[in-house]
Amino acid sequence: MARIRAVLGALLLVFRRDSKSFGSVATNNFFLMSVLLLQQAGVFLYLIVGLVMFFPLSTDPLRKIPPSRLALWPLSTRERWLLRVASPWLNPLTWVLAGLAVWAARGKVTLGMWATLAAVFVISFLAPSLPLAPRKGAWHRIPNFPGPLNHLIRKNLRELLSTLDFYCALVLSVTVLAVRLASAKLPSDALLPMTVLVILALSSYAQSLFGLDGDQALTRYRLFPLRGWHMLAAKDAPFLLAALVLTLPLAPLAGMAAALAALAVGHASSVNERREQVRWRFSSGASFGPSMLQVVLLAGAAGTVQTYPIIILAVIAAYIGSTWWYGRALERGLLES
């Protein structure tokens, strides 16, 4: 039993550390704004954030040990079986599901709700062990883009798609699309706030554009004969593409203005204070001040452009100026770090 206790102890430590990375939600623009301003819609937004977070949280703690290492440890068959049975209980969601099962039995939670959550949990828990298609199969289907930065942009799109920010924005966008397709008349007044909400959900990523690039990637950026603005533009292109696609059912022009403003402001923290990000988590934003500035400017840009579309030219000019300026700062920063 001493061996099992040692392994479970180490697993608990690793799992706790990993779970702390979900703390990034506390400095995420979307979460901040829903706490500060959107009290009415709070429950709806928390439900979306909760659902988006539920999937990556439902992981098998035993996967934290590399299989080759686990196979090498001198554990008996009985000990391995015990480890298999005990390790899921290190995940708090297992206890939540067990608690909800008791509530469901007492009729306090609907059986359908419990079954849905249990299904999400089981799928996420088992998916990595299933003999599915080759790893990252979907990542191969990322489209090509014109120009020499094609593969850099594809890489950056893959990074954006491995943050929860994108899926939070996607759920919002798809919800509105579903309402529109169901021929329910959505008041035109609602389009702008929903557009701002979608870009808000994406905006923290714009403050940490290099957060998913490891140290190796930074070495490669230093070696490539590229200007700083090239690197920033290759980061921004997937963000703008995602913003366009997700705001198409809403107010796309206002959405693009908001996205450009979010990037123009976000370049500063992306370049000057690189914060490492974790995949399948919400992006963490910079400190409160820059985050609020970004939120105010993106909302302001969206609102102004919705009323006066020509203002989009001024937003584009500001974005180009920011890309040029922080591109130079990026070149200097890469050399000095």
Place this chain on the structure above:
Amino acid sequence: MISCRDLTRRFGDFTAVDGLTLDVAGGAICALLGPNGAGKSTTVKMLTGLLPPSSGRATVAGLDVARESLEIKTRIGVLPEDLGLFDDLTVEEHLLLTGRIYGLSNHETQSRTDQLLRVLSLADGRDTFAGYCSHGMRKKTAFAMALLPNPQVLFLDEPFEAIDPVTGKMMHDLLVTLAARGVTIFLTSHILSVAERIANHFIMIRGGKIVWNSSAEELPRSLEDHYFDLVESPVAEDLEWLGSARS
């Protein structure tokens, strides 16, 4: 082709490279040798523009490393210590990206990529994401990226570590051919037997300072013996508990 004068790099109070002065001729294969922490990788980083020197001056291909770094990048190929790969790109995508960034046409990039994948036995794993590759595959990918733009100078940090014997032999032959065609190769290695076979110029450093700098012909005895004498001798200590009866 590579020249530096009093090149120094300090990290706080620690001096990693201390007044390095050296010249490497065009077409030479120069091996920079030394123990862990001697300053080999720091030297390569300074010569390739990855790290600014604290003082001193260096030129590569006639260009000043500090002032003409962008121009230098177009003329050199580098296999960095950490390989510099993106987890979200496949092996083939890394090469295609490199070709396009260095200004090659799509057709030329694809043609060189196919050749390099074949020669380095990477063709079967071309669609594998770097994050899922073995260390050997990652190293070969980074090596292929260094070769693809057809550079004038190659900087290779530990190129033969974690490489299988067949690929190692192929890389060795390739580098010798490249040098014969005038490409300058500057490499670091811990594998003295490989360095002795491939290089014709040896520089040994210890504590950031050069302790030996000569052509292969000027070595007084075997590289290994000379290295152990000048740089560092193996520590002889018996770990008595190893192999003894278990308690």
